[in-house]
């Protein structure tokens with residue numbers, strides 16, 4: 001398992017430096033910053049012996065660019081009991097894990113996992129959280145659940161640093177998953193599935209497959225089955241006598 005830490009619009013250079021330091025402490029080095037604040041001497045000082053990670057961090061304008069080549073997107077939040085998050089949990093059934101549960105799930109998996117950490121003031125938006133395959137929340141006190149960005153990163157990196165990846169099973173790439181969703185959409189259309197339900201079914205598939213952490217082999221098999229069904233329906237349409 002390879003880990004990419006993605007900080008979304010960090011506002012304080014000290015936090016960015018402290019995250020870089022923790023990354024090096026636990027053996028990670030892939031840091032991507034989405035529209036970050038300027039990072040000057042204070043940020044560098046906070047990075048201490050991890051200045052190299054800060055210097056090689058990639059800055060991008062769009063979250064999508066930070067997720068290039070990623071197999072699994074993990075979102076983080078301290079606000080786990082709000083109504084909005086209940087919505088995410090109940091309706092979309094995005095799994096809500098503790099850091100050690102996440103580490104357990106990633107054991108023996110091969111692929112790139114993006115760990116998304118949010119803004120110091122707002123965290124991650126609901127749309128950003130909804131785009132995640134898995135959500136993680138560090139169990140903290142109900143009285144004050146929200147941690148400092150770099151402290152939260154440290155707890156998560158500690159757990160992910162313990163993940164044993166000796167027997168690696170390759171996770172499906174997101175491009176392969178996108179092909180499954182597109183093909184399913186196409187298949188539903190050609191069998192005249194009710195138009196208004198198609199979007200919902202495809203969204204549901206996204207959630208199910210997001211939770212399932214499909215391997216490359218499983219995704220390939222599924223795509224093969226869907227393609228075969230499309231081919232069959234289209235073949236029969238071609239052969240049907242015209243009216």
Ligand SMILES: C[S@@+](CC[C@H](N)C(=O)[O-])C[C@H]1O[C@@H](n2cnc3c(N)ncnc32)[C@H](O)[C@@H]1O
Nearest residue numbers: 076077078117118122123137138146147149152
């Ligand atoms: C200061 S917090 C964001 C505060 C914002 N008001 C909120 O509640 O989302 C900054 C980031 O730290 C991480 N974070 C803070 N507390 C956390 C917790 N208990 N579990 C997981 N991540 C946490 C999340 O990435 C969050 O977006």
